[in-house]
Amino acid sequence: MTDMRTRFATQPGFIAALDQSGGSTPKALALYGVTPEEYDGEEEMFDLIHAERTRIITSAAFTSEHILAAILFAGTLERTIEGVPVARYLTDTKGIIPILKIDKGLAEQADGVQVMKDIPGLDDVLREAAAQGVFGTKERSVIHEANPGGIAAVVAQQFQVAEQVLAAGLVPIIEPEVSISAPDKAEAEAILKARITEHLDALGDTQVALKLTIPSVDGFYADLIAHPKVARVVALSGGYDQAEACARLARNPGLIASFSRALLEGLTAQQSEAEFDATLAASIEAIYRASIA
Template identity: 70%
Template sequence: MPDATQLARFESGQGFIAALDQSGGSTPKALALYGIDESRYATDAEMFDLIHAARTRVITSPAFTSERILGAILFEGTLDREIDGQGVAEYLWGVKGIIPFLKIDKGLETERDGVQPMREIPDLDALLSRAAERGIFGTKERSVIHAAHPAGIELVVTQQFRIAEHVLAAGLVPVLEPEVDIHAPDKAAAEELLKVELLRQLDDLPGSGKVAVKVTIPTVAGFYTNLIAHPRIARVVALSGGYDRDEANQWLARNPGLIASFSRALLDGLTAPQSEEEFDRTLDTSIESIYRASIA
């Protein structure tokens, strides 16, 4: 069973989720935005050391606190790393009071029927067991919807719930992430199909455990209100999806009860050469704007 204190905070606390889960494929871009180009590292090990140093700088910043941040999503490789002599998940909760989540998906399959399902996750149950041992509260698993294709959307949601059952069995809280591409020409129609399918499969979910859902900020304001209110839902959070921070915050604020789970929009403007004072000030401004949009 999930930690009761963490679950209560996740379900009802004010704040948002910081997505710090850039994986192998997205790390070079994340480092480039941070001001570290590929000439600074020669191996994957060096690359991951640099991104861990960047994440550590964010997490240990005095701006990064539980007053505005409910949770943080980590990359799998982060499980085996430390901050100040503690595992990162343990540090987040024990020192910062921030709930640790883990990205468990292994990327996306080729598009078919207007969607990209998740690749299979090898040794899923072993990964979930290791995550629980390291103090992880919940998991996040992403797939992408590119078009309002009923069969494709049903496929993606069914896969998400299949993974969620494994996560629940491991005593963790799954965060389903069926992202709708913000550039989809029929985005609103795709969101209609997605919500219907999510609600249907929530009603059929075995057991009594709760899940969370991470969605694209919807085209229609307040669109996910009934999903947020569903008794099997712990929380509904939103990704920025390619919107810049100001635009994402404006869209988010139109959706009461929906909170942010931003990555690029959170870290935008942070660079390696910044002084600690400038870095912390930039991060504080970003966190405050996203927090305000999340509690609107």
């Protein structure tokens, strides 16, 4: 774990977000060229998304040279790649750090934000994740407007869950996403940064990671990147296409990608292995270059 912590905090590269869950899986499969008519029920749907993830992870383009870590959906931990549990396959075969998405989705919007739903049985989930060699977790909330009370509630909940994750010996990636559609996005980011800084300053002798929307003002999160309680600050693509997400990311030194849709852009089930690998390799190279700019 010590080696993983050092690599996570210092190694160049980016995080591949492969954590589409129940609600987002149909859209992810549709983008991959698999329509709802091609599967019957959740079991077949999750088999198909796991086949896509397996194709990505086993690709010759998917290596630790460019990819630091991968975020997994909880159901993925119960599956295997080439007969090996997925988290172990990532670490032992690919040299890539496994991270687990632990949130159970979003509550209804209130005060301009969506906090996380309750996460029942979290201690058991964290214990099993640690046993499988998982390094850290990711937990997502969404901010839709610059509402100070709502943003304070999001950050307080995120750090409360983070304390539970830290107690289990894992590193939490706190993800209070600011919607790119927020009419007052820059103002929301200013409030968010202030609340995050307050909680960071109150942390004990430990570190968390942050996953944030690429800011409206270039370099806005430089002080969070430099904060001694922050292991890494990573960026979600947030709905920007790959080209725009990479261009914005490159203008924020020290911020690295944690992309999902922008990483998988252009990949389809119908591609030959050569076409698939070439498309994935080009995406990985572009996102890596933006992450080390």
